Amino acid sequence: MFKVLILLACLALGLALGPQLAGNKGYVLIAFDSYTVEMSVTSALFVSFICFCILLFTIWLLRWLWLSFSRSTNWWGDRRKQKAISHTQQGMLAMMRGDYQHAEKLVSKAATYSSAPALNYLTAAEAAQEQGQDKKRDKYLEQATRMTNNDSAVLITQARLQIKQQNFSAALNSIEQLPAESRKQAPVRRMLLQILPELGQWQAYVELLPIAYKAQLLEDSHYQVELSRSYQALFLELANTQGADKVAAYWNAMPRKQKKSMTIAAAACQALVLSGDSAAAYQLLGDLLNKHHDPELLAVAAKLQLSDPYPLLQQLKGLLRKSPNNAALLNLIAQLHLQQQQWPEAKDYFEQSINIVASRESYQGLAETYRQLEEPQQAMDYYRQALTM
Numbered sequence: 001m002f003k004v005l006i007l008l009a010c011l012a013l014g015l016a017l018g019p020q021l022a023g024n025k026g027y028v029l030i031a032f033d034s035y036t037v038e039m040s041v042t043s044a045l046f047v048s049f050i051c052f053c054i055l056l057f058t059i060w061l062l063r064w065l066w067l068s069f070s071r072s073t074n075w076w077g078d079r080r081k082q083k084a085i086s087h088t089q090q091g092m093l094a095m096m097r098g099d100y101q102h103a104e105k106l107v108s109k110a111a112t113y114s115s116a117p118a119l120n121y122l123t124a125a126e127a128a129q130e131q132g133q134d135k136k137r138d139k140y141l142e143q144a145t146r147m148t149n150n151d152s153a154v155l156i157t158q159a160r161l162q163i164k165q166q167n168f169s170a171a172l173n174s175i176e177q178l179p180a181e182s183r184k185q186a187p188v189r190r191m192l193l194q195i196l197p198e199l200g201q202w203q204a205y206v207e208l209l210p211i212a213y214k215a216q217l218l219e220d221s222h223y224q225v226e227l228s229r230s231y232q233a234l235f236l237e238l239a240n241t242q243g244a245d246k247v248a249a250y251w252n253a254m255p256r257k258q259k260k261s262m263t264i265a266a267a268a269c270q271a272l273v274l275s276g277d278s279a280a281a282y283q284l285l286g287d288l289l290n291k292h293h294d295p296e297l298l299a300v301a302a303k304l305q306l307s308d309p310y311p312l313l314q315q316l317k318g319l320l321r322k323s324p325n326n327a328a329l330l331n332l333i334a335q336l337h338l339q340q341q342q343w344p345e346a347k348d349y350f351e352q353s354i355n356i357v358a359s360r361e362s363y364q365g366l367a368e369t370y371r372q373l374e375e376p377q378q379a380m381d382y383y384r385q386a387l388t389m
Contacts (some may be wrong), residue, residue: 235271
């Protein structure tokens with residue numbers, strides 16, 4: 001618009017000045033080196049106007065050519081991007097179908113023009129691993145790392161693939177390279193819940209379990225089972241490598257809240273029993289039994305291999321006076337009498353236990369008692385009842 005105004009102004013000026021200059025043409029002399037050009041003022045103005053028009057046309061032509069080239073380039077670029085998006089989508093669908101070879105080909109081909117090339121390379125890496133091509137997987141992971149400044153996604157994907165290969169040491173190494181904030185993410189903690197038990201890192205696993213449970217990564221029943229298993233393994237490791245005193249010291253140093261868990265307490269006692277130190281186990285178990293008649297503790301007490309079970313037997317009978325209808329307690333007392341070859345006493349306590357709650361252990365114990373009392377028919381009857389439980 002501005003240029004058109006300039007042209008109109010020039011035309012108006014020419015129309016205004018033309019008649020006046022018609023009678024007084026004057027002249028213009030242009031000298032350059034040995035060349036000279038001489039013309040009238042009117043001719044000079046006309047030539048100047050023509051040159052100006054040529055200049056404007058040249059500028060317009062160059063601009064049109066540049067815009068046409070840019071549009072063409074953008075069109076090709078957009079077409080390639082659309083094609084990359086299409087290949088990426090098809091590759092993802094192929095991954096879901098399990099067509100890993102096709103998926104790898106599509107997503108890797110589309111990576112160059114993809115808006116998120118790291119995602120393409122990570123998908124290609126997973127597809128390559130599913131085909132057993134570890135070298136190609138590592139190459140894709142390396143390319144994904146170069147494509148992004150934040151390589152957390154690469155490390156997490158790498159760890160997940162290493163877990164699939166059951167290469168837990170390498171997976172843990174990948175996770176340890178993550179920033180502290182990334183290690184707090186739920187997917188990373190889920191991977192650690194798989195890795196740590198496999199590597200026998202029970203202390204780290206014990207510390208992780210409450211955090212994972214609070215974050216609702218574990219169900220209550222699974223949490224209790226894993227907590228018991230992890231503490232049992234941890235206590236057993238301490239007992240086997242550093243002795244029963246280390247187990248006791250670890251137990252004493254534990255937070256009071258954890259000591260209230262009979263699952264953990266039973267795990268500590270169980271570890272001492274499995275390590276062959278029943279005396280140390282009873283020393284810890286005896287104090288706990290005075291406060292809690294927990295079935296898990298009683299189950300551990302039944303496994304004690306004491307040279308003299310008399311103190312334990314008297315303690316349990318004292319507890320029985322406070323809880324006369326505790327079937328688990330009655331069964332444990334009967335088991336101890338059975339170990340002491342005190343058949344009539346064992347028979348009496350087994351029968352009391354069965355009258356309260358019938359269990360397979362009680363029937364088996366009673367059958368063994370009758371066998372020792374040389375009453376085979378009664379023994380066979382109770383063995384049959386034990387098999388039906």
